[in-house]
Amino acid sequence: MGPCFLLLLMIVGSAIPQRPGIADSLINILIQGMRQFNEEPRNERNILSEYDFIIVGAGTAGCVMANRLTEVQNWKVLLLEAGREENFVMDIPIVANFLQFTEANWKYKTMPSSSACLGHTNKQCNFPRGKVMGGSSVLNYMIYSRGNRRDYDYWEKLGNTGWSYKDILPYFRKSEDNTIPNLTKDKTYHSTGGYLTVSYAPYRTPLAKAFIEAGLETGAKELDYNGEVQTGFSYLQTTMKNGTRWSSSRAFLHPIRKRKNLHVKKMSMVTKILIDPKTLQAYGIEFIQNNRRYVVRARMEVIISAGAINSPQLLMVSGIGPKEHLTKMGIPVLQNLKVGFNLMDHIALGGLTFIVNQSVSLRTEHLLDDQNNFVEYLAYHKGPFSIPGGCEAAAFYDLQHPEDPDGYPDIELLFQGGSIVSEPTFRRNFGISDELFDAVYKPIENEHTWMVLPMVLRPKSKGRIMLKDKNPLSKPLIYHNYYSEPEDMETMLGGIKKTLELGNTKAFKRLGSKLHNIPIPACSRFGFGSDDYWRCASRQLTFTIYHQSGTCKMGPASDPEAVVNPRLQVYGVSRLRVVDASVIPYIPAGHTNAPTYMIAEKAADMIKEDWDAKKK
Structure with a gap:
């Protein structure tokens, strides 16, 4: 342990x-x-030389694919993962912050930027990604938010037949085992009995309750943001079961551990997709384990589910990607596709902090000093340790159409029952420089605080993943391009103003809440609280919400940026699919973990349909 x-x-x-x-x-x-944690499929010592399907990556999508494809008993499936298994500590919700410092994280960093992450060490943002059974569903904050129906209708409008909201809603329901009493009655949008448990955290701080009350006080409604309407306030719906993290591995692999047609190989880094250069047919993979190289063949398909950073990297080192870039890297080009482009993410202003005069926030030393918190969690899975990384509630606004009760949100306010100063390692999660922290936050590091992360839900700015070299073990170059489109900054500014409005409500004033107003040194020339100050602050403290997506874009053949077709098959290469968040053509107005489950559920059905059709 x-x-x-x-x-x-x-x-x-x-x-x-x-x-x-x-x-x-x-x-x-x-x-x-x-x-x-001994109930996932065992790590096979001796694997076969050939399988029907090989799945690369045991993250959110890979675990779903492994489960659903092995429902066909005569299909043999190999699931490969670069990391190791989860453990008990990883599934204590409050410790989500700490997991980024473990070997379960790939620990990616973006390239230094002149437009964002300016207050971070070396002007780089950290991009945590899961390197563990369950992938990023083991590192994330367990927030289950599907997005808006218009997101998916837009996917179909772009030419992705079969991806409209009415088409994909059944796949959200298919995974779900909702345990929230008021929501289980809504059979249109929710279901019970699926592998993925969705629940409320069993504990709430008084601050979280004040946040919901503040929303009501300002005229908003409390609602189910995964239901018919999305604009409003809610406690977070989470991928938790009985107060513990319910990762994709626990949800989809543990129940099928005895299936003999699924083999799992952990601590195995896939370094190349094997593709016949004449027929352009994928026929297997190469991987490394303990410095030894192995080759495994696939009779039917290779499925890449390595995530929005690793999937494009693997495609490119295997010869699938932009011709000019691959040629420069010395990689023979098998298929010229815009792999690595269209990188999208949800970003937030970090550090928008309020101080309260009551002991009601989540401060690490207070949680650890009270031994009853440990007992309450380990014995009953309740208490403050059951809060997912300190995140408790969210609000969704349509800033362009504030009077529309069925708006299309462009900003989310993600509420935390603490702040940068509540947990000593929190600032290092995001890479905040010591200079900025000491100047702005050190003076209040012993205070009780709360924080809102205003998050741009429908960003226009897009980045790119590129190779550093042709070595598959080298980390790729990540260009985030945050705020390259001015509209994103104005949306952020609108979210900041909404947060300030909530901070001035009676609900928060009852707790003695006041805005922390020590200015960021690089922004002080604008005058604290001015629009230009907040624009500057957003460039200094740029927090990723870990929703990297879009780098192997799904689209019709007429889309010059498409990497995979609407059945997630790689253009020009047969028997090769990508199934993960990298195929997202336009990022949804929610958190991307839930859509990734949906994508994998739908992909599994499409694969079954395609191969059944070939039999006929």
């Missing part, structure tokens, strides 16, 4: 005498917890 887990046991052990009778139940919970 590792040293972190042993530390938890030691602390909890000292707390047990304070709670008579808890020892037996605690031990049972711990035994169950340890057993859970």
Whole structure:
């Protein structure tokens, strides 16, 4: 279980005498917890030389694909993952921040920029991505937000037949096991019985309740943002079960651990897709494990589910990508496609902080000082440790059409029951420079605070993934291009103003809330609180919300930027598909984890349809 887990046991052990009778139940919970992580398909020592399907990447999409394809009993499937299995500590929701410092993170950084991330070390943003069974669903903040129906209708309008909202809604429902009482009654938008549990966190701070009250006070409604209407306020719907993280591995792999037609190979880095240069047919992959090279063949298809950074990198080092770039890297070009373009992400202003005069926020030292918090979580999966990384609620606004009750949100306000100063490692997650932190936040590092991350939901700016060289083990170059389109900055400014409005409500004033007003040094010349100040601050503290997508764009044959067709098959290369967030043609106005589950569910059905058709 590792040293972190042993530390938890030691602390909890000292707390047990304070709670008579808890020892037996605690031990049972711990035994169950340890057993859970032996319940994924075992790591095969000896794999076959050939499978029907090879899936590269055991992230959100890869785990779904492995589950659904092995429903066909005579299909043999190999699932490859560069990382190792999850452990008990990873699935404690509050520790999401810490996971970025572990080997479960690829630890990508963007290229230095002159337009954003300026207050970060070396002017680089951190791009955490999951390198573990379950992928980024193990690192994320567990927020389940599908986006707006107009997002998917736009996908179809772009030429992606079969991807309209009415087409994809059944796939959202297919995965879902919703446990929120009011939502389970809504059979149009929700379902029960799927592999993926969706629930509310079992604990809320008084600050989160104040946030919802502030929304109501300003005329907004509390609603189900995954339902008919999206504009309004809500506590977060999360991919959690019984107060624990419910990753794609736990949801989709653990229940099928006994399927004999699924083999899993962990700690295995795929370095090349094998493609016949004459027929342009994919026939297998190469991978490295313990410095040894292996080759496995695929009878039917190779499926790339490595994510929006790794999938384009793997395609490019295998000869599929922009001709000019691959030629420059010394890679023979098999198919000239715009791989790595169309990089989209949701970004937020970090550090928009409010101070309160009551002890109501999530401060690490306070959580650790109270041993009952450990007991409450380990024994009952309740208490503040069950809050997903400190995120508690969200608000969605249509800034362009504020009077429309069924608006198309362009900004989300993601509420946290703490801030940059609440957790010593939080600022390092995002790479904030010591100079900026010491000047602006060190003076309040012992205060109780709350923070909102105003998040641009429908960004116009797009970046690009490029190769550093032809070595598949080199990290790619990531150009985010945040704020390259001025409209994104104006949307951000609108979100900041909405946040300031909420901070002035009676709901927050009751907690003594006031805006932290020490200016960022690089922006002080504009005058704290002016529009230009906030524009400057947004360029200084640019937080990714980890929604990288779009780099292997789905589109019709007429789209010169398309990498895969609407059935997710790579153009010009047979028996090769991409199934993950990289195929998203236009980023949805939500969080991308939920759409990735949907994409994989739909892709699995399309594969079954395609191969059934070939039999006939």
